[in-house]
Amino acid sequence: MEAIYTTEALATGAGRDGSVRTADGSFEANLAIPTEMGGSGKGNNPEQLFAAGYAACFHSALQMVARSQKKNIEGSSVGAKVSIGKEGEGFGLAVELEVIIPEMAHDEAQTLADAAHQVCPYSNATRGNIPVTVTVSDD
Structure with a gap:
């Protein structure tokens, strides 16, 4: 494959209970385990x-x-x-x-x-x- 576009994201914290953001800072989200899986559900997954x-x-x-x-x-x-x-x-x-x-x-x-x-x-x-x-x- 000849790449046309490449992006990068970094997850930090406790995985599904951490956060994720793109290298350029254009997207950032707090993550949380869904309640159905025993988590708080107070974030994205x-x-x-x-x-x-x-x-x-x-x-x-x-x-x-x-x-x-x-x-x-x-x-x-x-x-x-x-x-x-x-x-x-x-x-x-x-x-x-x-x-x-x-x-x-x-x-x-x-x-x-x-x-x-x-x-x-x-x-x-x-x-x-x-x-x-x-x-x-x-x-």
């Missing part, structure tokens, strides 16, 4: 950050695919639901992506979503490693 990143990246990929096919996806959105759970001796992740493209037939929207799933960097990074489902919803 890595799964939320992953969900936000995946949703934004996938939406960008969807827009790129739509432009290349001259399709109008104005008002579209992508939601990402990230789950963490026990997997063997450790933990694993699963992702559900929900794509909404108003005013577009379901099958056409699913075709665009499937094409975006092939080019999205997050999808390429997770493919074969964790379960990812892509669903098109009608609003």
Whole structure:
């Protein structure tokens, strides 16, 4: 891979109960273990950050695919639901992506979503490693 952009983040403190910030200082968050996992829930967690990143990246990929096919996806959105759970001796992740493209037939929207799933960097990074489902919803 020939890198186009590289960023850096640093986590400090007690991991999931610490903080994270980017090297350029443009993003900073206090982290907390979710209440469902025995923590305070008074901060963000890595799964939320992953969900936000995946949703934004996938939406960008969807827009790129739509432009290349001259399709109008104005008002579209992508939601990402990230789950963490026990997997063997450790933990694993699963992702559900929900794509909404108003005013577009379901099958056409699913075709665009499937094409975006092939080019999205997050999808390429997770493919074969964790379960990812892509669903098109009608609003």
